[in-house]
């Protein structure tokens with residue numbers, strides 16, 4: 101399979117057909133669920149939190165947020181077709197049609213935590229409509245930092261294309277004020293290796309980036 | 310979109326920056342081709358969540374939103390709830406739950422008081438995609 105973010109921007113790639121395919125593939129559902137559970141595991145949240153899901157797609161992760169711990173969540177996605185599938189599936193979270201590269205549209209201290217599965221690598225894309233990945237990364241992390249309560253946590257599973265993408269993402273997060281770093285699962289396995297960006301808003305005494 | 314979320318969402322247009330007027334977004338001007346529509350949708354009652362989120366609610370903004378949506382019954386000051394499981398708090402918590410989590414804005418428009426940008430809500434989904442020249 102070619103990497104989707106190289107062939108087209110997400111709102112084009114996740115057309116109606118792709119969205120339905122993505123959501124109905126049990127293999128993808130399984131991987132998505134296990135990555136969401138892993139992210140929740142790292143976040144170690146108390147129950148009843150207010151959570152933002154970046155790139156919520158059809159709400160596969162959101163359903164887990166509702167079930168595990170009674171969280172209330174808001175999901176953002178740039179693909180109307182993905183959100184339409186989420187509506188059909190009657191998910192409990194609020195859905196926003198929005199581009200994370202333009203910043204998250206929430207006031208200071210809105211969320212207890214942020215989760216994102218397989219989405220933030222899209223920020224590094226430079227396609228015609230949204231030219232500057234550096235600006236997009238900065239807007240995203242700066243606005244995310246503001247929208248979290250102090251001490252709020254972030255877990256983003258992502259697929260970096262190469263080391264320089266990982267670097268740019270880490271740098272943008274650090275410039276925004278986050279502390280934290282990468283957790284890499286199955287580091288030895290080419291196929292199953294998974295990257296998680298784990299951040300805390302504010303200087304809680306965790307390992308520096 | 311839940312009323313809860315309306316109490317957190319703000320304008321992201323470039324010109325608004327950190328203007329205090331970019332929050333809350335206003336429901337006072339609606340267009341005839343997208344009439345305001347509200348609906349009640351059941352959500353499991355969680356007094357713990359209400360107590361978690363209540364300190365973060367901007368009460369004056371909530372009063373504004375509720376009034377623009379046709380509800381003038383809210384107390385003028387934010388209620389204080391120390392013990393979510395005390396029986397005397399249950400009705401209040403249920404009322405807040407109904408307002409914040411079960412009242413859905415199905416469609417309509419939200420207006421930024423600073424830059425005038427209109428955000429449309431269709432099928433309960435607000436559209437925050439911005440044309441390039443409005444992006445920060």
Ligand SMILES: [Zn+2]
Nearest residue numbers: 320325421424
């Ligand atoms: Zn504005």
